[in-house]
Amino acid sequence: MQLDSPPAASSPSLLETLANPNLPSQDCPRRIRIDLDLLILAIESLDVAGSEALLKVTEQLGLQAVIPGRVQLWLIRSTNPMRRQSQRDPLSVDQAKALTLVICFLAKRLTVLIRQLLLGYQQLQDQNLSPDHHFRLADYLSRFRSLFRARMNPQRAGVIAYSTDEKLNELALLLLTRLLFCTGTQGPQRLWNSLFDGEVV
Amino acid sequence: MTAQRQYILPNCNLVIEGLVTGEESDPTSPLTVVLNSECTFPGTADRLSGGREFLNALVKAVSAYAQSLLSGVPYPLAETPTATQPVTLQRTEHHRHQLVATVANADGAETQTAISLNSVQLFDLVEAVDQLLADTFTLPDMTLQVVPLNRRHARPAEPMTKRALPATVGVSALAAASALLFMVPVPEFEPQRREANEQSELEALVEAESANLDNAGAADSGADSDEAPATATADEDTPTADTDTDAATAEDLSSDDTADDAEAATAATDGTVGPVAAGIALGRLATAPAIADADTLDNLGAEVATKLESALEDLADDAPLSFEEVLIYRIAVSEDGEILGYKYENDAALENIDGTPLPQLTFIPVDTESAVDEPVAQLRITFELDGTVKAEPIEAADGE
Numbered sequence: 001m002q003l004d005s006p007p008a009a010s011s012p013s014l015l016e017t018l019a020n021p022n023l024p025s026q027d028c029p030r031r032i033r034i035d036l037d038l039l040i041l042a043i044e045s046l047d048v049a050g051s052e053a054l055l056k057v058t059e060q061l062g063l064q065a066v067i068p069g070r071v072q073l074w075l076i077r078s079t080n081p082m083r084r085q086s087q088r089d090p091l092s093v094d095q096a097k098a099l100t101l102v103i104c105f106l107a108k109r110l111t112v113l114i115r116q117l118l119l120g121y122q123q124l125q126d127q128n129l130s131p132d133h134h135f136r137l138a139d140y141l142s143r144f145r146s147l148f149r150a151r152m153n154p155q156r157a158g159v160i161a162y163s164t165d166e167k168l169n170e171l172a173l174l175l176l177t178r179l180l181f182c183t184g185t186q187g188p189q190r191l192w193n194s195l196f197d198g199e200v201v
Numbered sequence: 202m203t204a205q206r207q208y209i210l211p212n213c214n215l216v217i218e219g220l221v222t223g224e225e226s227d228p229t230s231p232l233t234v235v236l237n238s239e240c241t242f243p244g245t246a247d248r249l250s251g252g253r254e255f256l257n258a259l260v261k262a263v264s265a266y267a268q269s270l271l272s273g274v275p276y277p278l279a280e281t282p283t284a285t286q287p288v289t290l291q292r293t294e295h296h297r298h299q300l301v302a303t304v305a306n307a308d309g310a311e312t313q314t315a316i317s318l319n320s321v322q323l324f325d326l327v328e329a330v331d332q333l334l335a336d337t338f339t340l341p342d343m344t345l346q347v348v349p350l351n352r353r354h355a356r357p358a359e360p361m362t363k364r365a366l367p368a369t370v371g372v373s374a375l376a377a378a379s380a381l382l383f384m385v386p387v388p389e390f391e392p393q394r395r396e397a398n399e400q401s402e403l404e405a406l407v408e409a410e411s412a413n414l415d416n417a418g419a420a421d422s423g424a425d426s427d428e429a430p431a432t433a434t435a436d437e438d439t440p441t442a443d444t445d446t447d448a449a450t451a452e453d454l455s456s457d458d459t460a461d462d463a464e465a466a467t468a469a470t471d472g473t474v475g476p477v478a479a480g481i482a483l484g485r486l487a488t489a490p491a492i493a494d495a496d497t498l499d500n501l502g503a504e505v506a507t508k509l510e511s512a513l514e515d516l517a518d519d520a521p522l523s524f525e526e527v528l529i530y531r532i533a534v535s536e537d538g539e540i541l542g543y544k545y546e547n548d549a550a551l552e553n554i555d556g557t558p559l560p561q562l563t564f565i566p567v568d569t570e571s572a573v574d575e576p577v578a579q580l581r582i583t584f585e586l587d588g589t590v591k592a593e594p595i596e597a598a599d600g601e
Contacts, residue, residue, distance in 0.1 A: 118320050
């Protein structure tokens with residue numbers, strides 16, 4: 001686990017560990033903005049103090065140059081077109097990189113919980129039980145549902161697709177699986193490259 | 202000598218055995234030859250092992266599948282093991298993943314092993330592979346090679362059949378519409394001389410109107426002469442006048458009750474001008490400049506009066522004058538004494554229009570539409586009962 005300890009390097013060099021994708025435009029495509037915000041939403045659902053931890057980790061990783069503070073973080077997350085207060089501002093590649101690194105770092109901290117939840121879900125599946133029977137998992141799912149509904153614009157077509165509890169639970173579990181893969185040794189690389197699947201030219 | 206590298210994770214163990222060149226005791230010296238690689242999943246009896254080829258295939262399949270799982274974009278992965286790619290991973294229901302590998306056992310016979318993994322087991326396998334790839338002391342030539350998928354692999358938002366539906370509907374609707382319109386005959390175009398038609402229509406209308414007025418006027422006058430306690434001579438004279446008129450100049454005095462439109466039309470074309478046409482002509486003259494010189498007006502009035510008096514005498518030769526009131530008309534006279542239009546000022550004047558020479562003397566230009574720009578004089582003409590004619594100029598102010 002080489003990346004377990006946060007590198008003390010300055011932000012540019014840390015961001016350089018992630019290759020610049022060959023995008024047709026300068027800004028990040030729509031899917032990336034949605035994915036990053038939803039992953040952060042899943043982290044917040046796992047950890048009540050998730051958004052605070054996010055800012056702390058930004059400082060620890062020395063990424064203040066890219067994400068200077070709470071407002072900037074909110075603005076960056078608001079580039080998600082599904083949000084109620086969606087910003088039309090573009091998401092720069094550096095900002096996306098910073099978010100990717102922060103997400104992977106936080107996911108690694110939450111590894112134990114993520115594994116517990118996924119294993120618990122697998123056991124419930126094997127016994128044909130609903131997720132409500134796992135207290136911690138049900139907590140995560142309900143928190144994710146309420147956060148999603150509070151922040152996403154229900155008029156948007158992308159949000160209408162998640163109108164039922166079952167659909168939202170499925171999304172929450174999908175995000176949990178993705179967070180699990182972010183916890184790995186090559187988590188940032190894998191997440192970063194997967195974000196641009198089907199987007200590069 | 203042989204060395205063993207182990208990547209131990211809660212749900213997956215990856216053990217690589219190989220030959221180390223150089224210092225045997227140095228744990229950092231890399232493996233040069235892979236003798237055996239073994240992948241086991243603690244808690245299950247599943248076990249996969251093979252040589253370098255198996256390891257390469259495992260690394261490739263697991264890495265690509267992990268990316269596909271992360272992004273949701275399907276990678277172009279083989280679904281069944283082949284000779285070149287003996288390890289495949291496939292998604293099954295209930296968040297499970299099927300790992301299928303074709304491995305040769307000790308006897309050399311190939312056996313296919315299928316292992317069902319849950320998400321955590323799969324992640325441990327991916328993590329073991331990632332640690333192997335990140336480990337520069339085991340196999341430095343193997344590194345993580347992940348690049349984003351090209352755009353053309355992106356899954357379309359809707360299946361092809363669904364996307365082709367609108368286009369198909371549009372094309373078939375167009376085909377149906379054109380088939381229906383093919384039945385409709387092509388309309389025939391008849392070029393028409395529109396202006397000429399309109400002109401003749403206008404003329405016909407004016408003629409018909411004037412004929413009607415003539416008839417009405419004649420009937421009224423006839424009724425008046427019948428009902429009024431007129432002198433016996435007048436009663437006797439009227440029929441003789443009618444017969445005379447019919448015999449002599451039917452077109453000049455079309456005051457007969459039996460005169461029909463055709464007669465009126467011929468009368469109009471023969472040079473007489475009905476009240477309506479004359480009125481139109483007068484209205485047309487409204488924009489013409491008026492003659493303001495008093496001397497010229499007096500001269501014109503005298504000239505017109507003389508002309509009308511002589512014409513009236515000619516008419517009286519044929520038949521006695523039929524009117525019993527003074528007839529007052531407004532007329533427009535050009536500079537050279539031509540009567541360009543007239544309009545009755547009292548009722549008797551309308552009824553007895555054909556008893557006066559005005560319809561014959563009025564000059565109607567060919568082009569009735571265009572405005573007149575030659576100066577005209579507006580005169581008031583009074584036919585006295587004794588056959589004299591008075592003409593007096595009308596001031597521009599008291600016109601109309």
